[in-house]
Amino acid sequence: MSGFYRLAGGRIVDPSCGRDEIGDLFVAAGRIADPASLPQESWERIDASGCIVAPGLIDLHVHLREPGDPQKETIASGTRAAAAGGFTAVVAMPNTRPPADQPNTIGWIRERAKEQGAVRVYPTGCLSEGRKGEKLAPLGSLRAAGVVAFTDDGGCIQDAGLMRRVMEYAAMLGLPILEHCEETSVSGGGTMHEGYWSTVLGLRGWPSLAEELIVSRDILLAELTGARLHCQHLSTAGSVRLVREAKRRGVAVSAEVTPHHLALTDGALVDYDTNFKMNPPLGSEADREALLEGIADGTIDLIASDHAPHCSFEKEVEFDRAPFGVVGLETMLAVSADALVKTKILDWPALIQRLSTVPARILGLPGGTLTAGAPADLVVIDPNLEWIVDPQAFLSRGRNSPFAGWELRGRAILTMVEGKIVWRL
Ligand SMILES: NC(=O)N[C@@H](CC(=O)O)C(=O)O
Ligand SMILES: [Zn+2]
Numbered sequence: 001m002s003g004f005y006r007l008a009g010g011r012i013v014d015p016s017c018g019r020d021e022i023g024d025l026f027v028a029a030g031r032i033a034d035p036a037s038l039p040q041e042s043w044e045r046i047d048a049s050g051c052i053v054a055p056g057l058i059d060l061h062v063h064l065r066e067p068g069d070p071q072k073e074t075i076a077s078g079t080r081a082a083a084a085g086g087f088t089a090v091v092a093m094p095n096t097r098p099p100a101d102q103p104n105t106i107g108w109i110r111e112r113a114k115e116q117g118a119v120r121v122y123p124t125g126c127l128s129e130g131r132k133g134e135k136l137a138p139l140g141s142l143r144a145a146g147v148v149a150f151t152d153d154g155g156c157i158q159d160a161g162l163m164r165r166v167m168e169y170a171a172m173l174g175l176p177i178l179e180h181c182e183e184t185s186v187s188g189g190g191t192m193h194e195g196y197w198s199t200v201l202g203l204r205g206w207p208s209l210a211e212e213l214i215v216s217r218d219i220l221l222a223e224l225t226g227a228r229l230h231c232q233h234l235s236t237a238g239s240v241r242l243v244r245e246a247k248r249r250g251v252a253v254s255a256e257v258t259p260h261h262l263a264l265t266d267g268a269l270v271d272y273d274t275n276f277k278m279n280p281p282l283g284s285e286a287d288r289e290a291l292l293e294g295i296a297d298g299t300i301d302l303i304a305s306d307h308a309p310h311c312s313f314e315k316e317v318e319f320d321r322a323p324f325g326v327v328g329l330e331t332m333l334a335v336s337a338d339a340l341v342k343t344k345i346l347d348w349p350a351l352i353q354r355l356s357t358v359p360a361r362i363l364g365l366p367g368g369t370l371t372a373g374a375p376a377d378l379v380v381i382d383p384n385l386e387w388i389v390d391p392q393a394f395l396s397r398g399r400n401s402p403f404a405g406w407e408l409r410g411r412a413i414l415t416m417v418e419g420k421i422v423w424r425l
């Protein structure tokens with residue numbers, strides 16, 4: 001029978017209910033099935049022995065580049081890259097051309113994703129018109145059009161008064177704000193973390209303060225307005241401290257970190273390789289350690305890729321002139337395992353929780369669970385598979401990975417969305 005699968009003999013890890021056992025998982029008609037209620041003859045058997053069977057990964061921070069820049073990425077190519085990375089859902093950032101600040105653009109993205117998307121795509125809407133930080137975007141109509149959150153990612157509303165109003169509306173509408181924390185009068189013109197290496201390399205520094213000023217401003221505003229604040233791509237020790245203190249006070253704040261900020265530091269810029277240039281910039285080793293601690297103690301809720309594809313010709317220029325951003329969908333799982341599991345900061349179930357169950361909960365998305373009756377969005381991970389990162393082999397159109405040539409362990413060998421196989425290695 002087609003659409004009936006028996007994922008046999010894997011380690012079933014479901015952080016939504018603390019399940020962690022060797023066994024068979026059944027999928028029928030697009031859902032996780034209860035084996036007791038079904039005849040077991042005609043199932044297609046998929047061998048999962050030696051592998052982890054987990055809820056599909058969910059990435060809250062992806063740039064799919066459509067509409068406007070299909071040469072960098074498309075909804076089709078970006079979601080295929082996501083499926084290959086073990087993801088069953090991605091949240092799409094609104095810094096497209098045009099920006100996703102109107103309901104018709106959201107409609108276009110959803111339509112396109114339904115036709116061409118290999119995995120689920122949840123669009124976000126802009127906070128401000130054209131992401132210019134001057135006027136409110138039509139938040140109510142964006143919500144009605146189906147956005148799951150508001151963000152000006154790639155930029156940040158500088159005007160605290162406007163940000164207060166945005167938060168009041170978002171709180172009223174019951175949607176979270178995903179904030180790209182950057183005070184541009186402080187970061188302005190910087191291309192890398194301000195510190196020892198920026199001095200040695202002679203590149204314009206970007207002080208940690210640029211991020212921390214907005215993290216603290218927004219924590220105060222979230223406290224005032226009752227809005228739910230999610231800080232994107234945290235990169236500094238000071239930001240981790242601010243979020244930790246805010247959480248202790250009971251502020252509705254959550255935070256993410258990218259695999260590259262967990263794995264790399266500003267010293268990696270020694271060759272002026274633009275594949276290490278991203279926003280926010282790679283921090284110092286002390287920052288990296290603070291981010292790892294933040295993950296360990298739950299201050300940082302989850303890991304998100306900030307998958308930001310750019311064309312090679314755009315990246316192959318002087319460091320100052322190259323665009324910010326690196327791809328991440330196809331390396332996130334293995335790089336996160338390298339930074340967190342190999343080092344025993346998290347075990348596999350805890351890592352899967354931060355890559356699936358927690359992101360689903362933060363945005364109230366379906367998924368993140370393997371309970372019977374839930375949509376069969378799942379991933380089979382071979383935690384021992386060794387592979388070498390080759391950007392030329394990516395399904396993403398982006399080749400701008402800082403992990404080219406890395407020897408990694410762990411990979412998604414099968415991804416299923418609503419019972420349909422969307423990736424098989
Ligand atoms: N992270 C990046 O370096 N770049 C992102 C924008 C962003 O996430 O801020 C992009 O859209 O290219
Ligand atoms: Zn950003």
Ligand SMILES: [Zn+2]
Pocket residue numbers: 061063093153154306308
């Ligand atoms: Zn981004």
